[in-house]
Amino acid sequence: MKHRNKWHTLAIWWLAALATVAVFADFLANDRPLITSMEGEIRYPVLNEYGVSLGWVKPYTPTIRNWYKQEPDWAIWPPVPYAAGASDLKNSNFRSPFAAQETGNRARHYLGTDKLGKDTLAGLIAGSRVAIFVGVGAVLISLLIGLLLGGTAGFFGDHTLRNTRAHWWGWSVGGLLGVTYAVISLIPFFRAAGAWSAGLIIISSFIAGGWCCAKILGRIPPFKKPASFPADSVVLQGVELFANIPGLVILIALLAIINRPSIWVVVVVIGVLRWPYVARFLRAELLRIRQLPYIEAARVSGIGRWRILFAHALPNALGPLIIVSCFGLGAAILLEAFLSFLGIGIPADKVTWGSLLRQSRSHPSAWWLAVFPGTMLTLTVLAANLLGERD
Amino acid sequence: MIRYFLRRLLLLPLSLFLLSLVCFGLRQITPGDPVHRLLPEAESRQANDDPSAYDRAYHRAAVTLGYDRPAFYFSLYNAALPDTLHHVVRPEERAMLRALTLRYGNWEAVQTYYRELRRLSYSSTVDREYLPTLRRLLLQDDPAAVAATLQPLAAVPELGPLLQAFNEVKVKGRWGDLLLPAFRWHGFDNQYHRWAGQILRGELGFSLADRRPVGPKIFAAAKVTALLNGLAILLVFLLAIPIGLYAAGYRGGWFDRLTTLGLFLLFGIPSFWLATLLANYLTTPAFCMDLFPSMGLGKLPAGAGWWSALRIRASHLFLPVICIAYPSLAYVSRHLRQSAVEQLQQAYVKTARLKGLSSSAILWRHVLQNASFPIITLLGGIFPALLAGSVLIERIFNIPGMGQLLYNSALERDWPVVITLVLLNGILTALGLFLADLGYAFADPRVRLNTPQQPSS
Secondary structure, eight states: OOOHHHHHHHHHHHHHHHHHHHHTTTHHHHHOEEEETTEEEEEEEHHHHHHHHHHHSOOOOOOOOOEEEOOEEEEEESBSSSSSSSSOGGGTTTTOSSSOOOOTTOOOOOOOOTOOOOBBHHHHHHHHHHHHHHHHHHHHHHHOOOHHHHHHHHHHHHTOEEEEEHHIIIIIIIHHHHHIIIIIIIIIHOOOHHHHHHHHHHHHHHHHHHHHHHHTTTTTGGGGGEEEEEHHHHHHHHHHHHTTTHHHHHHHHHHHHHOOOOOOHHHHHHHHHHHHHHHHHHHHHHHTTTEEEEEEEETTOOOOOHHHIIIIIIIHHHHHHHHHHHHHHHHHHHHHHHHHTTSSSEEEEEEEOHHHHHHHHHHHHHHHHHHHHHHHHHHHHHHHHHHHHOO | OOOHHHHHHHHOOOHHHHHHHHHHHHHOSSSHOOOOHHSHHHHTTHHHHHHHHHHHHHHHHHHHTTTOOSSEEEEEEEEEEEEEGOOOOOOHHHHHHHHHHHHOOOOHHHHHHHHHHHHHHHHHOOOOGGGHHHHHHHHHHHHHHHHHHHHGGGOOOOGGHHHHHHHHHHHHHOOGGGGGGGEEEEOOOSSSHHHHOOOOOOOOOTTTTTTTHHHHHHHHHHHHHHHHHHHHHHHHHHHHHHHHHHHHHHTTTHHHHHHHHHHHHHHSOOOHHHHHHHHHHHSGGGGGGGSSSSSSSSOOTTTHHHHHHHHHHHHHHHHHHHHHHHHHHHHHHHHHHHHHHOOOOOOOOHHEEEEEEOOHHIIIIHHHHTTOHHHHHHHHHHHHHHHHHHHHHHHHHTTHHHHHHHHHHTTTTTTHHHHHHHHHHHHHHHHHHHHHHHHHHHHHHHHTTTTTOOOOO
């Protein structure tokens, strides 16, 4: 490809624009004005909503449910004066972008409407927010797990992490016992219902159990022998076992039986499913990097191993890793669209590209519901793939 | 080679065991009460008219189905809990007992309260007016809510013992007991052992949705999916190998440039979008392009000859097969091209060329064999893709295959079918990866000799 750089720039611009749309979605498409003057008072209805949900400001009184029926002195509306989930019954039953629309003096439904008169363009804007959220969230989670495991495996290998046997056995067995004890006894004992307090109890009992066990085992002679932790074998074995799990099938089964669908579950599950790719890639990268002369030089000059890993080796692997993450971003967005097209996992009131596509199935002649979300999805996946291509 | 083979073979049962644990876990956390759904209709209808008869029927069914046994070979539990909690067969009541005991730590008092509550709930002496409240209490695990419910009933003489029992629970709390853990070995008479044994013997149970046996139901769907995917894979290999090889062989030529761009675009277009577009525009009269019959596999008229049968099937299968095939086509030919390009720079290619072999002979005889890694990967990935990839395509084209079955049963919470499908898919995934690894080892001796090499990805 000769014009590689030109296309790369385009892909970066597309993703950046999409991220901007996702961040400012509420200011681009909303069923209330951005700024308006009512009864001599300047109001910021969209900003006010944010403030209310954060608890910083009080809602305007009296509460206005339908801004379309208000008659303010003047008002600046968002470019798309419709909210994603809000129905417009006057323009219901699949109104085409070119058909006559009864919108009064408001802007037309530029990209048509669906059965209940929901605006397609507003749906696309809201959908880009869901897509970016799921994509970025899943990539971050997979990076978090993958960086930790793949980094340790690749950098330390099987023979570098050396300590006494008591240390390794104590921390792994004792830590496990500590966590088990916390779950079955300590959490009910302290009546820790919240996630934070339960997490605190689990972590502290892991530390306590591991420390005690390592100390006790340290007194037994056979455990005083030095041993190395086979980080590479353990992680590779984990990746291999994980690869045997039919991820997508379990994902469908899991999401379908969860009672309350939530976008967070989707993010976490996709992120967890994708960590082996990151771990495997980073391991290979670090295997290469750790043999480079500058790492050797750092080791000789007495810099600590963990510091070499985080301050010198990982930054060198970061560039390729970002490229791979772009690929992961595309895959996660695709998977999210896949799930919402099936109608599982994502809450029913959230409008996504996949859910718009699903609606087009029930009404094939509404071409705008099939073409626009699909184009957005395709362009995004293509852009991500282009950036993620390794050469 | 033998050692490598054995090591991989040893991993297989381990992954299958882990997979069965995952499936069993899924089965345990599935909401909904399987015993209730499997009760004969005459008995499950009693739930409202004759609760005590229903309770007896429920208990009988739960014992027959093995739900009164411990879940696993051993259990690690809080010492305040009894080791026989699994004998309480109703899941909601079990949850209530567990919550109350973990709150107050006094199992004896909770047990007295529970016995009193059950006796009163199904007795004929208590005024009928209170029965619904009492039965709701059987499910109530929040002590504050229990107290609030019991408060107005304090004046009723029959319920005196119940209130007293609940007071005992609250007053005689033994909080300290909660600090002790307990371990118990249950032996082989447990739910997991029973379930795994049934699966191994091929008794897959009955679907909760229509009470048909699971095995034949899945087999019927699997035939359709296998046909669909088999055709798609055939198509992929027939097209991808020549495309990849020729694009590499004539690198930089018009064919290469065209296919590289085209395959990149194809790889990026989500198959379910293309499938939606094709299904919307080519199978419905909405845009006057009703070229293909819509949806399903088509009905064969009785006594149809093989030619008309083939025509009907082919017209129904054409679009789905294309939609399943093209992402894999793009994937395989792109990777094949890449590795063939690498191979073409090797010395042996130059030798072959100097020997006077034609380019096509070099490509087909020498380069293909060495560049066949992506093909092996695809072969390994076929089995998992068989189900997962065709979920959407089968839904869009309404084909009664395994993907459709998985989707429908997952939505209906029909766990015997879902679990069997997950398990089947897991076995196929593990087998596919195993075969792919063996294939790698045959194609590339470096893998089996386990020499250090730069991993390619």
